[in-house]
Amino acid sequence: MINYLKGRILYSQENLISLDVGGIGFEVFLNPKTLAKINQKKEIELFITTCLKKEKISLYGFLDRLEKNLFELFINKISGIGPKTALLILDLGVNKITNAIRNADTTTFGQVPRLSKKMAQKIIIELKNQLGSLKELDLRDKSTKEQEAINALLNLGFEEWQVIKAINQLDVNNLNLQNIIKLSMKFISQNE
Secondary structure, eight states, X not given: OOOEEEEEEEEEETTEEEEEETTEEEEEEOOHHHHHHHXXXXXXXXXXXXXXXXTEEEEEEEXXXXXXXXXXXXXXXXXXXXXXXXXXXXXXXXXXXXXXXXXXXXXXXXXXXXXXXXXXXXXXXXXXHHHSSHHHHSOSOOOHHHHHHHHHHHHTTOOHHHHHHHHHTSOGGGSOHHHHHHHHHXXXXXXX
């Protein structure tokens, strides 16, 4: 099972790219926001979900683990949501999706093509208990230092999903609190 790829983009089209990894081309499906973010980059790193359907293997790529984990929740927990629809839902953004689920807001999901109000209600019902908060999507236990950094960054006005994504990119064991905050802020500003 492929769960991570790093390589050079050979070409991109509507909702997929061809990624050259050591001379082997992988076709990877992306949501439109991710495709727009990586369009200017020559080399990228993607977290991958591998889906098997009948005799076809499809790869779906994400810039961070939170998106990947949310995508997997959609396709594994909600009957009627396939990978292509889950990618369209993810185009809303992790923060918007989790807020919609927490607040039982079906209108947010109404922005997704091919997603009925009934399916939006099903998503909310099925995922509300499992999701709880973004912390459940991030399976690592946070140290006191990490939690202090998260709280400080949230108090500075950053979104929870941005903060967790930034901190997950760092080797926090070798950093003090001030450097965690500083490097997280730099990461967030570079990835907006």
